[in-house]
Amino acid sequence: MRINCKGNLIDLSKPKIMGILNVTPDSFFEGSRGQTIDSALEKARKMIEEGADFIDIGGMSTRPGSEEISEEEEIKRVLPVIQSILQEFPETLISIDTYRAKVAEKAVVAGAAIINDISAGNLDENFFKTVAEMNVPYILMHMKGTPQTMQKNPHYENVTLEINQFFAQKINELRELGINDIILDPGFGFGKTVEQNYELLKNLNLIGFDEFPLLVGVSRKSMITKFLNIHQNEALNGTTVLNTLALQKGANILRVHDVKEAKEVVEIWKKIQ
Known part of the structure; x- marks a missing residue:
């Protein structure tokens, strides 16, 4: 349960927090957006002070039904933010x-230490080869379809089994390329109904073959807001509940919008252990 980030071995047997920083105008939760370098730096500073172990920077929204932007625009959005954060906070793992x-x-x-890919290499034929060349840890996420199509009646005979089969195939492909630092993300909300999301969370301990660290990202998602009929701004309490359950089921990284609250969940969970 260790990954190598810039020569440092990060022990994921102790739960870690990944803060979400979206350099976008349209990510589903407005509180995660940092559209200017100054606002992104301020959000990064706050997350670091609150105890984030990683900061996840995205330049294109992948919410259901989102529209693609050009590759050039995505690069233009993320590179200055990565460089600015590392200039001010050089120890940050991005x-x-x-x-x-x-x-x-x-x-x-530019200095990022981890690659987080919602598509598991399915949307760019060069992706796995690039990960191997960059020699950094890789977050392998399950998604059925694309961000534009993933919520159009997703169907599974057995969501847990199918995701494990998917991971097994992808892990073999990655290992053939010499990629060993692999983190698995079941992809809550990505091509799953509310019911399928909860079934997956219930069976989370069966994901990953007891060998690979698990990342869970349920923060303020529709499995909370649709189920409770609330807005994303009201979903912090539900997020805290699900993060607690995820830790009990074996999650190693919580990907969150609200670092302080997630850090408190981790500290209380560790105390109980």
Whole structure:
């Protein structure tokens, strides 16, 4: 349960927090957006002070039904933010949230330490090769379809089994390329109904073959807001509940909008252990 980030071994047997920083105008939760370098720096500073272990930077929204932007625009959004954060906070471990190989490559060259790919390499044929060349940890996420199509009646005979089968195939492909620092993300909200999301959370301990660290991202998502009939701004309490359950089911990284509250969840969970 250790990954190598810039020569430092990060022990994921102790739960970590990944803060979400979207350099976008249209990500689903407005509180995650930092559209200027100054606002992104301020959000990064706050997350670092609150105890974030990683900061996940994305330049294109992947919410259901989102529209693609050009590769050039995505690069233009993320690179200055990565560089600015590392200039002010050089020890920060940054994850680049993208499914484009060129964006991932340029972000790592600029200082990103992890690649976070919602598409598991399915939307860019060069992605796995680029991850191998960059030699950084890789977050492998399950998604059915694309951001534009994923919520159009997703169907599974057994969501947990199908995701494990998907991961097994992808892990073999990655290992053939020499990629071993792999983190698995079941992809809550990405091609799953509310019921399928809860079934997946219930069976989270069965994901990953007891070998790979698990990242869970349920923060303020529709599995909370649709189920409780509330707005994203009201979903912090539900997020805290689900993060607690995720830790009990074996999550190693919580990807969140609200770092302080997630850090408190982790500290209380560790006390109980």
